Each structure stands twice: as C-alpha cells, then as structure tokens.
Amino acid sequence: xxxxxxxxxxxxxxxxxxxxxxxxxxxxxxxxxxxxxxxxxxxxxxxxxxxxxxxxxxxxxxxxxxxxxxxxxxxxxxxxxxxxxxxxxxxxxxxxxxxxxxxxxxxxxxxxxxxxxxxxxxxxxxxxxxxxxxxxxxxxxxxxxxxxxxxxxxxxxxxxxxxx
Amino acid sequence: xxxxxxxxxxxxxxxxxxxxxxxxxxxxxxxxxxxxxxxxxxxxxxxxxxxxxxxxxxxxxxxxxxxxxxxxxxxxxxxxxxxxxxxxxxxxx
Numbered sequence: 510x511x512x513x514x515x516x517x518x519x520x521x522x523x524x525x526x527x528x529x530x531x532x533x534x535x536x537x538x539x540x541x542x543x544x545x546x547x548x549x550x551x552x553x554x555x556x557x558x559x560x561x562x563x564x565x566x567x568x569x570x571x572x573x574x575x576x577x578x579x580x581x582x583x584x585x586x587x588x589x590x591x592x593x594x595x596x597x598x599x600x601x602x603x604x605x606x607x608x609x610x611x612x613x614x615x616x617x618x619x620x621x622x623x624x625x626x627x628x629x630x631x632x633x634x635x636x637x638x639x640x641x642x643x644x645x646x647x648x649x650x651x652x653x654x655x656x657x658x659x660x661x662x663x664x665x666x667x668x669x670x671x672x673x
Numbered sequence: 674x675x676x677x678x679x680x681x682x683x684x685x686x687x688x689x690x691x692x693x694x695x696x697x698x699x700x701x702x703x704x705x706x707x708x709x710x711x712x713x714x715x716x717x718x719x720x721x722x723x724x725x726x727x728x729x730x731x732x733x734x735x736x737x738x739x740x741x742x743x744x745x746x747x748x749x750x751x752x753x754x755x756x757x758x759x760x761x762x763x764x765x766x
Contacts, residue, residue, distance in 0.1 A: 532704045539705030547707055582742060584720070588713045590699075592706030615706070622708070647746040649712060649754060660699055661709050663716055663754075665744055 536593040544592070544618075551622055558628050564638045565624060565668065571640055577671045583639060584667035585626035588649065589619035590660060616662055620644065623666040631670045642668035680734045680762040685726030688755045689719040716754060720744065723758040736762035 558564075571577065591599065595611040602609045623644075631639055645665040695711045702709050724742075731739045742760035749755045 536704045536706070539707070543705060544707055584744070586713060586716055586720070588709045588716065590703050590706050590709050593704050595706055619708075643743070645744050645746055647754065648748055650748050660703055661712055663712070663746065665716075665720070665746065667744060 533593060540592045540594045548618060551618070551625060554625055554629070555621065558625070558632070564628055564631060564636075565642045565666075566638065566640055567642050569641050571638060571671060571673075575673045577673065579636075579672040581634075581636075581670050582667065583627060583631055583634075583636075583670045584665060585623050585630055586663060586665040587619050587622045587626065588661040588663045589615050589622070590662070591615045596659070616646070616664070619662055619664040620666070623664045627666045627668070634670065635672070636670035637673050639668040639670050642666060674765050676738075676740070676763045676765050678764040680731070680736045680764065682759060683727050683730040683734065683736070683739060683762045684757060684759040685723045685728070685730060686755060686757040687719050687722045687726065688749055689715060689722075690754075716746070716756065719754065719756045720758070723756040727758045727760065731760075731762040734762050736764055738763050738765045740765075 566572075591612060595615065598611045599609050602611075627639060627642070643666070645663075645667070647663040647665075648659055649661040649663055650659055695715075699709050699711055723744075727739065727742075739760040739762050742758060745757040745759070747755050747757075
C-alpha cells in the first residue's frame with residue numbers, strides 16, 4: 510500500500526490540474542488558433558462575393574430607377590461568444606478604460622458573419638440586392654451565483670431582398 | 674403595388690429559453706469562444722414564431738401585408754430572450 514500512495518496522489522494532482530488549468534489551456538489554443546482559422550474561412554467567403562460588388566445597402570430604395578419585380582424579407586443571425594481568455598483580457602482592460610479590442614474583434618466578426626450569411630442566402634434564392642438593411646445586437650447572459658455572465662452576443666441582419 | 678389603407682401597428686413577441694442541456698453545451702463552447710450554434714438556432718426559431726404572431730395579428734385586422742417590419746431583442750433573464758417583431762399592417766393592391 511505504501512507504494513500505491515504516491516500513484517494515487519499523482520492521479521489527484523493530475524485531475525486537479527485537468528479541471529483548473531485544462532479549460533484555460535483549451536481556451537488559449539482556441540483563441541489564438543481556432544478563432545483565426547474560422548475568421549480566415551469567413552474572409553475567403555467574403556472575397557468570393559466581393560468581385561461582383563456588395564449586394565447589401567441601407568438605402569430605402571434601390572439605386573437608379575429600376576423597377577422592382579419581386580421582394581421579400583430576409584434575415585440572418587449569428588451568436589458569437591468571447592472565449593475565457595478574451596473575457597479575462599477584457600476585464601483587465603476595463604480597469605484602465607479605452608478600447609477593448611478583444612470584444613471589438615468578436616462583435617465585428619459576428620456582424621461580418623451575419624452580413625455574409627445574408628449575401629449567400631439572397632444569392633441562393635436568386636435575388637439581385639438587399640435594400641433597407643438593419644442590424645440588431647443583443648447580449649445573451651446566463652445567471653450564475655447571482656451574477657449575470659455574458660454567454661454570447663447575437664447579431665441579426667435583416668432587410669428587403671429585391672429582384673429587378 | 675400601392676398601399677390603400679393603413680391599419681396601425683401590429684406586433685408579435687415570444688420569450689424563449691433553451692433547455693438546460695443545451696445551456697451546458699453552450700457553457701463549454703464559451704471556453705473556446707466563437708459561434709454558439711444552439712443559440713443561433715434558438716433565436717432564429719423564436720424570431721420566426723414572433724413574425725408568425727405578428728402576421729396573425731395583421732390578418733385579424735384584415736390586412737394583406739405588413740410593411741416596415743422591425744425586430745427588437747432583449748435578454749429578459751439568464752438564458753431566456755424576448756423577441757419582438759413589429760410593423761405597420763396595410764392593405765395593398
């Protein structure tokens with residue numbers, strides 16, 4: 510039994526490390542490897558669409574005096590969440606103030622994703638453009654221990670798809 | 674197409690929450706960050722429901738179209754969200 514004890518101790522130390530440092534290591538990897546790779550994929554999708562010009566516009570009427578033959582409402586949404594590491598960096602910056610660039614990055618990413626989904630959805634349905642595009646932002650939170658924790662930011666992009 | 678009659682503002686709303694298991698899944702995804710697909714789907718479904726209720730309201734008033742539709746969203750409590758769709762019910766010909 511005397512030989513078994515250090516082995517059990519090692520397992521306990523291992524388990525403690527797994528549940529304390531483990532998520533943080535995972536979060537670190539995700540923040541600096543997984544997220545940039547996802548953003549690169551999004552950029553590739555955006556570049557594929559950029560060649561023909563942006564179909565989205567906030568104008569209430571389409572440019573020029575083309576006649577609209579068909580129209581429908583379209584919307585696209587996405588919920589993005591900052592990682593633990595980003596939340597931690599964000600909370601540190603809050604002490605000093607100024608731009609919290611880790612959060613800017615997440616919200617900007619979500620908005621780009623929503624815009625791109627709208628473009629793809631509209632192109633697939635055979636529409637020419639989307640007018641009167643609007644954005645809606647919501648913070649989703651989860652209550653834990655009497656404190657509201659941010660679990661994600663939702664971006665909704667919606668507008669009127671038109672066919673000339 | 675022209676609008677012949679305006680029938681006032683119509684609204685539709687719903688408050689939804691995802692089940693506890695999906696919330697746990699989302700909590701794990703929070704570690705890594707990035708898109709939480711479960712919440713994206715939740716909000717999409719709920720928004721469709723809100724839109725449907727708004728259309729029902731419009732139909733009850735005898736409108737055949739709703740123009741200038743807008744969405745508003747708010748997080749009411751932890752894990753639950755209220756989705757509101759509103760617009761102007763009209764008769765268009």
